[in-house]
Amino acid sequence: GNPPMVTSLAESKSPKVVHFPEVLTLRTRSHHFAGRVNMTVKELGIVGSRDLCMVSFNSMDIIAWARGHVPALRRFAMRLVDPDSESPTPPWISVQFSQPVHDIRHLDAKRNNDMTVRTSFRENCRTGPPRTVDMHIEVFKERYELLDSDGRHIAEPPEHDLAEVRWQRELETSIICLLRSLLLSCLGCYVLVRFYVQSCYRQFRHLTMAVLNMPPIRFPVGVTQLAKLAAACHNKTEGT
Numbered sequence: 001g002n003p004p005m006v007t008s009l010a011e012s013k014s015p016k017v018v019h020f021p022e023v024l025t026l027r028t029r030s031h032h033f034a035g036r037v038n039m040t041v042k043e044l045g046i047v048g049s050r051d052l053c054m055v056s057f058n059s060m061d062i063i064a065w066a067r068g069h070v071p072a073l074r075r076f077a078m079r080l081v082d083p084d085s086e087s088p089t090p091p092w093i094s095v096q097f098s099q100p101v102h103d104i105r106h107l108d109a110k111r112n113n114d115m116t117v118r119t120s121f122r123e124n125c126r127t128g129p130p131r132t133v134d135m136h137i138e139v140f141k142e143r144y145e146l147l148d149s150d151g152r153h154i155a156e157p158p159e160h161d162l163a164e165v166r167w168q169r170e171l172e173t174s175i176i177c178l179l180r181s182l183l184l185s186c187l188g189c190y191v192l193v194r195f196y197v198q199s200c201y202r203q204f205r206h207l208t209m210a211v212l213n214m215p216p217i218r219f220p221v222g223v224t225q226l227a228k229l230a231a232a233c234h235n236k237t238e239g240t
Contacts, residue, residue, distance in 0.1 A: 034059040053078035
């Protein structure tokens with residue numbers, strides 16, 4: 001499931017109406033066995049926070065609401081977490097589910113294994129059309145230097161060195177996997193050969209008993225008869 005996502009803190013707000021400006025991106029599966037989506041309202045205390053109320057959604061319902069032609073604003077009743085607490089009116093939350101329309105970078109269409117960083121900007125502050133720029137990660141790290149929380153520059157290894165180290169690790173992992181495969185193959189071959197040799201030796205031993213038996217047994221002889229002969233010889237020689 002999705003990891004917990006938290007909105008910003010609404011300070012000094014009336015508990016009657018509280019607005020949260022965040023737009024949360026939720027990824028869920030269109031499956032009947034998908035986990036439920038829970039929304040919880042918390043109250044910040046002196047130490048930590050406590051849950052006030054919550055509501056649980058079915059993933060299939062969220063997807064159906066988001067795929068609607070007109071993303072409607074819906075108001076859902078919430079359940080009090082503490083059953084002993086009193087509320088003059090049932091708590092509720094107003095939510096609008098829709099497809100991802102706020103991401104001007106179109107990250108959903110971007111390949112996951114692509115070694116590029118996609119940035120976006122507007123040429124004329126807020127009124128210009130948005131533009132996206134794809135830069136290789138090495139170019140991106142050269143253009144935007146790494147800073148600490150105080151704004152000071154931090155040294156970091158070059159990307160080509162990291163690529164060489166990554167290639168060496170992949171090579172090492174491939175070699176280890178190859179050696180493990182060879183070891184398992186050799187072990188499997190040894191087990192098969194061991195059983196085969198043991199079976200041949202057992203049959204040769206039974207045939208030797210049949211040849212040296214007195215009175216001699218006329219050949220050809222069946223496997224069942226050889227097994228009975230071996231059992232009889234074992235009984236006769238047991239304890240000697």
